[in-house]
Amino acid sequence: MTENDERQLEQTRVDFVITQIDDQIDEANAAVNTAHDETRAVEKNYSANASVNLYEVDDAMDTNVQIQQQRQLVSRTVENETILKNQLTTLQELQESPYFGRINIKDAGDDEEALYIGVASLMNTAKTDFLVYDWRAPIAGIYYNGSLGDVEYPTPNGTQTTELTKKRQFTIAHGQITNMFDTNDTVGDEMLQAALGSQNDQLMQNIVATIQKEQNDIIRDTTSDLLLVQGAAGSGKTSAILQRIAYLLYHSRASLNADQIVLFSPNRLFSHYISEVLPSLGERNMRQVTFAEFLTRRFEGLNVETIFEQFESQHGLPKPVQKFLASADVMTAVENYTQSLSAETIEFIDIDFEGQAFFTASHIRQLFAGTPDKMSLTDKTLAIKNALIKELKGHIKTAANSDWIQDELEGLPTAKLRELYGEHSADDFESEDEQLTYLGKRLATNRLRVVYNAIYNNHFIDHYFQYQDFLNSLHLKNIDFSNTITDYNQAIEFHQMPLEHSAPALYLRDLITGSGQNRQLEYVFIDEMQDYSVAALIYLKHIFPKAKFTILGDSEQALYSDIEAPEVLLQRLSESLSAKKTNLISLNRSYRSTTEITNFAKAMLPDGDKIIPFSRHGSLPKVIECNDKTQFKDALVNEVRTLADQFETIAILTKTKAQANEAYRILRQLKNSKLLSANDRVLPSGILIMPIYLAKGLEFDAVVAYDASATNYPNQHSAGILYTIASRAMHQLSLISLGETSPLVTHNQSLITDK
Numbered sequence: 178m179t180e181n182d183e184r185q186l187e188q189t190r191v192d193f194v195i196t197q198i199d200d201q202i203d204e205a206n207a208a209v210n211t212a213h214d215e216t217r218a219v220e221k222n223y224s225a226n227a228s229v230n231l232y233e234v235d236d237a238m239d240t241n242v243q244i245q246q247q248r249q250l251v252s253r254t255v256e257n258e259t260i261l262k263n264q265l266t267t268l269q270e271l272q273e274s275p276y277f278g279r280i281n282i283k284d285a286g287d288d289e290e291a292l293y294i295g296v297a298s299l300m301n302t303a304k305t306d307f308l309v310y311d312w313r314a315p316i317a318g319i320y321y322n323g324s325l326g327d328v329e330y331p332t333p334n335g336t337q338t339t340e341l342t343k344k345r346q347f348t349i350a351h352g353q354i355t356n357m358f359d360t361n362d363t364v365g366d367e368m369l370q371a372a373l374g375s376q377n378d379q380l381m382q383n384i385v386a387t388i389q390k391e392q393n394d395i396i397r398d399t400t401s402d403l404l405l406v407q408g409a410a411g412s413g414k415t416s417a418i419l420q421r422i423a424y425l426l427y428h429s430r431a432s433l434n435a436d437q438i439v440l441f442s443p444n445r446l447f448s449h450y451i452s453e454v455l456p457s458l459g460e461r462n463m464r465q466v467t468f469a470e471f472l473t474r475r476f477e478g479l480n481v482e483t484i485f486e487q488f489e490s491q492h493g494l495p496k497p498v499q500k501f502l503a504s505a506d507v508m509t510a511v512e513n514y515t516q517s518l519s520a521e522t523i524e525f526i527d528i529d530f531e532g533q534a535f536f537t538a539s540h541i542r543q544l545f546a547g548t549p550d551k552m553s554l555t556d557k558t559l560a561i562k563n564a565l566i567k568e569l570k571g572h573i574k575t576a577a578n579s580d581w582i583q584d585e586l587e588g589l590p591t592a593k594l595r596e597l598y599g600e601h602s603a604d605d606f607e608s609e610d611e612q613l614t615y616l617g618k619r620l621a622t623n624r625l626r627v628v629y630n631a632i633y634n635n636h637f638i639d640h641y642f643q644y645q646d647f648l649n650s651l652h653l654k655n656i657d658f659s660n661t662i663t664d665y666n667q668a669i670e671f672h673q674m675p676l677e678h679s680a681p682a683l684y685l686r687d688l689i690t691g692s693g694q695n696r697q698l699e700y701v702f703i704d705e706m707q708d709y710s711v712a713a714l715i716y717l718k719h720i721f722p723k724a725k726f727t728i729l730g731d732s733e734q735a736l737y738s739d740i741e742a743p744e745v746l747l748q749r750l751s752e753s754l755s756a757k758k759t760n761l762i763s764l765n766r767s768y769r770s771t772t773e774i775t776n777f778a779k780a781m782l783p784d785g786d787k788i789i790p791f792s793r794h795g796s797l798p799k800v801i802e803c804n805d806k807t808q809f810k811d812a813l814v815n816e817v818r819t820l821a822d823q824f825e826t827i828a829i830l831t832k833t834k835a836q837a838n839e840a841y842r843i844l845r846q847l848k849n850s851k852l853l854s855a856n857d858r859v860l861p862s863g864i865l866i867m868p869i870y871l872a873k874g875l876e877f878d879a880v881v882a883y884d885a886s887a888t889n890y891p892n893q894h895s896a897g898i899l900y901t902i903a904s905r906a907m908h909q910l911s912l913i914s915l916g917e918t919s920p921l922v923t924h925n926q927s928l929i930t931d932k
């Protein structure tokens with residue numbers, strides 16, 4: 178059969194599949210409408226039933242079963258409607274491009290069978306055959322992994338062997354095959370070329386049609402407790418973990434939902450950048466948080482220093498102190514310190530109510546001292562919390578009939594009084610005394626809630642002072658903590674928590690109080706691992722004890738510290754995060770940038786020769802050296818203007834925030850220029866100016882490195898920053914310097930072109 182005939186046959190099949198999809202879309206539309214009507218009806222019924230006051234004071238004690246049931250019914254119908262809508266969206270996507278791959282397999286003794294692979298599975302309308310297999314189906318693994326010949330794939334009954342006789346790739350757009358070819362190896366470069374050559378459209382795309390073999394290993398790993406991925410810039414780490422999340426959700430539908438997965442992302446823009454990948458695969462997004470946001474939530478009331486602020490401030494702690502506070506040793510020291518704590522050495526403080534001690538520190542200390550010696554520290558803390566709550570309940574009972582509460586009751590406006598009644602009304606009581614006692618108790622509970630909260634939140638221990646005591650207790654050879662302690666105290670006084678102290682301080686608090694752990698989370702993903710201290714990672718492992726961890730990053734994109742060899746970073750991590758089943762995967766092929774840009778970027782690194790550029794060509798990085806400020810400004814404006822004529826998104830990346838402000842002052846005359854800050858959550862197109870730490874994980878059509886001079890990037894210590902800047906560019910990179918260009922840029926003239 179000629180190539181043309183083959184193509185015609187395949188197009189006939191595509192046409193047939195699309196007619197089946199059309200039918201199913203009609204059915205799905207009808208089902209969505211019915212479900213919508215049902216939701217409306219249930220909601221209407223619910224609002225009629227839910228008119229009772231839901232703002233209960235004693236919410237823990239009063240639960241209204243009927244309302245709970247109604248609520249469940251509403252959420253079930255809403256969920257049903259959402260599922261149907263999602264199915265409809267999936268069908269609409271398949272209508273455009275039903276699949277991207279085909280494999281032919283032949284089991285021994287059977288006929289050859291053709292299977293088609295796409296973003297979601299599809300059955301024929303009669304529900305007898307699969308027209309398309311989901312890319313996550315076990316058999317689809319062959320498409321990504323296998324070369325022609327005998328191949329294996331997992332089934333519920335164990336590993337199966339079959340013969341892979343054909344592997345075909347398609348590009349289908351608007352129902353038409355635009356490209357089609359056979360390959361005998363893993364997903365071929367031709368399709369990748371097409372996928373990578375196009376212009377950036379702000380948001381990351383799914384890569385399921387072109388997943389590479391090593392990426393597939395990351396995606397389909399279901400057994401490791403700790404999966405570590407070290408990958409060069411642009412090697413598809415983020416892509417791989419997003420498809421991995423989609424894969425995990427698909428395979429554990431019944432037991433795993435997106436809320437049990439959290440991704441620690443480098444910045445807010447990144448969260449927006451990746452927000453479409455999972456929905457495009459029919460899945461809900463996992464939770465996302467930056468480490469700074471996470472810490473701020475844990476230290477309610479304190480301003481936690483962000484890694485950006487720390488980088489900008491430039492005045493860090495003495496190196497040995499910094500090293501210790503970032504290490505696994507500090508966490509072991511915290512554990513040892515907590516073992517030694519007793520009633521005398523815990524920093525108990527009063528719980529106040531209206532400016533006076535309600536429970537005094539000495540009373541709390543006595544309660545602690547009265548707990549059995551054998552009890553663990555956290556059990557002791559729990560025991561005193563229970564004792565305090567019991568005492569508080571006694572106080573509430575007494576207060577209910579006290580003059581101050583009864584006086585307050587008398588002065589209460591009617592609306593407030595109605596709130597206090599809750600579900601009851603005045604008629605429910607047999608006597609006025611009973612009624613007043615009830616209301617008095619409710620009011621006293623209300624008023625003393627602050628005391629309850631203080632007990633519940635462990636505010637009877639001064640955790641910040643306790644941590645200071647911990648620092649004081651450290652006697653380490655060659656490390657003097659005295660200045661660090663003074664600085665720490667001063668920061669706390671101003672409600673600031675220095676970043677270096679955050680993990681050990683939280684760990685200490687959690688080990689004393691036994692709180693803080695989350696056992697619901699099943700998977701934790703940490704991107705940009707090189708920006709986390711080992712202490713911070715140990716803390717995250719502590720609070721998510723049931724979770725499997727996937728940690729990824731690039732030791733060479735080190736913005737905040739010196740570049741480390743990947744092996745050194747990985748060894749440090751796997752030792753400290755002692756996991757039972759560890760898997761380490763390295764990705765060395767870089768997909769984002771043209772060969773010219775990758776070759777230039779990797780030459781800055783001590784270990785760069787391991788990085789393999791993807792074969793997609795463009796022009797050499799352009800270097801523009803300016804002698805004075807005026808020339809520099811003109812060159813910058815000209816360069817950005819030229820790039821803006823060719824590309825949709827151009828980023829001007831700087832080392833610091835001050836430089837980004839400077840760049841913006843020069844460029845704001847250009848249409849579509851925007852200065853981005855740490856608070857921005859949406860990534861626009863146009864001319865974007867920002868410090869590199871906000872561009873972590875992102876990519877742009879063209880990048881201009883702002884002031885790539887020898888003054889700004891003098892030596893190897895700044896290589897991580899310039900490497901990260903250069904590796905954000907997909908198609909074009911320009912470097913402009915005021916004064917002599919950095920030796921990191923000029924040391925290999927064949928990799929650049931001078932203006």
Ligand SMILES: Nc1ncnc2c1ncn2[C@@H]1O[C@H](COP(=O)(O)OP(=O)(O)OP(=O)(O)O)[C@@H](O)[C@H]1O
Nearest residue numbers: 384387388389410411412413414415416768769874
């Ligand atoms: N298999 C693939 N098929 C198509 N595109 C891919 C593939 N792998 C990676 N890419 C593309 O390469 C670019 C870089 O991928 P990604 O951002 O996941 O890399 P990364 O390793 O997380 O990068 P960095 O560490 O530099 O932030 C993205 O545009 C992504 O879509």
